[in-house]
Amino acid sequence: MQIITPLLVGFAVTQVSTLTTSAYLHRALAHKAVRFRPGLALFLRFFLWLTTGVKAREWAAVHRKHHAFTDEEADPHSPAQLGWMRVQLTNFWLYRRVANDPVTVEKWGRDLAPDKWDRWMFDRGPLGLLVSTVLLSLWLGWWQGPLAFGFHIVSYVMLSGAINAVGHTFGRRPFSNSATNLHWLAALTSGEGYHNNHHGLPTSARFGSKWSDFDAAWWLIKAADRCGLAEIRRLKSETVPG
Numbered sequence: 001m002q003i004i005t006p007l008l009v010g011f012a013v014t015q016v017s018t019l020t021t022s023a024y025l026h027r028a029l030a031h032k033a034v035r036f037r038p039g040l041a042l043f044l045r046f047f048l049w050l051t052t053g054v055k056a057r058e059w060a061a062v063h064r065k066h067h068a069f070t071d072e073e074a075d076p077h078s079p080a081q082l083g084w085m086r087v088q089l090t091n092f093w094l095y096r097r098v099a100n101d102p103v104t105v106e107k108w109g110r111d112l113a114p115d116k117w118d119r120w121m122f123d124r125g126p127l128g129l130l131v132s133t134v135l136l137s138l139w140l141g142w143w144q145g146p147l148a149f150g151f152h153i154v155s156y157v158m159l160s161g162a163i164n165a166v167g168h169t170f171g172r173r174p175f176s177n178s179a180t181n182l183h184w185l186a187a188l189t190s191g192e193g194y195h196n197n198h199h200g201l202p203t204s205a206r207f208g209s210k211w212s213d214f215d216a217a218w219w220l221i222k223a224a225d226r227c228g229l230a231e232i233r234r235l236k237s238e239t240v241p242g
């Protein structure tokens with residue numbers, strides 16, 4: 001098998017994980033801009049568990065702290081404080097340092113107490129990553145599976161870093177905040193690259209402002225809403241300036 005197949009599969013897995021991260025972790029859980037019906041929420045949580053190993057409560061707590069102290073000293077991952085390259089390359093450790101602090105998680109994630117699914121399954125992040133590596137290996141082969149998985153993890157970590165580093169440094173700023181809008185980053189991160197819009201309207205379910213914007217998580221939310229599988233709670237993107 002050519003090396004290109006595991007790399008393409010790994011990239012596809014990254015796209016699924018950025019989509020579920022943006023739609024579920026970010027827009028639904030951290031900002032409560034959308035509420036998914038329990039069946040679809042469980043489906044999204046399952047894919048998050050398989051592809052990221054992230055504990056939802058920790059992620060939401062770190063992210064809410066970022067919004068509360070954006071580019072100030074207490075921001076968990078501020079390029080204005082640390083330099084964009086440092087945030088780009090060390091975002092994972094910057095995230096873990098704050099996520100490992102129980103006081104921070106309790107303060108910013110108080111409303112997100114673990115449920116029985118978290119206790120039995122989704123809070124066991126390494127198990128999810130192991131299951132996905134085994135599944136990829138059974139599908140692609142003994143070295144191709146781990147290669148696909150490794151490529152996915154590196155891509156996911158680097159794209160998450162890019163949102164926090166590049167997305168607070170380079171690009172357009174229609175709203176007066178330190179975050180930026182970048183079409184190419186939005187295309188790779190299911191809409192997260194419209195980070196300036198998001199900081200301007202943090203509780204809106206939609207990050208893009210035009211129909212042609214690459215806001216894949218918004219497309220998922222809108223489709224789910226039309227099928228009766230989600231309820232859009234806040235939507236203000238039509239007021240994006242410029």
Ligand SMILES: [Zn+2]
Pocket residue numbers: 066070164168179195199
């Ligand atoms: Zn930000």
Ligand SMILES: [Zn+2]
Pocket residue numbers: 026030031063067198202
């Ligand atoms: Zn946010």
